[in-house]
Amino acid sequence: MDDNIWLRRVAIDHQLGFKEKTDTGLLAEIIKNNLNQKEFFINKAIGWSLRDFSKTNPDWVRTFIYAHKDDLSNLSIREGSKYV
DSSP: OOSOHHHHHHHHHTTTTOGGGOOHHHHHHHHHTTOSOOOHHHHHHHHHHHHHHHTTOHHHHHHHHHHTTTTSOHHHHHHHTTTO
């Protein structure tokens, strides 16, 4: 994990809009590498990525949030759960 929050944020958001072409393994790995963060922009990016992908695969997002609810910030959960 890089110390540069902007590089990490770009990594989290890089698949926005990919819909069914989203690499869920990569998305999960990147988010897991950024769990338990206090940085607002990282947590917002996680939520944004989950929310965007929930429009394509709500079951995957619901399952991911449930599995990592103790490590995701409230912001990430709130944003990611918006459409599920």
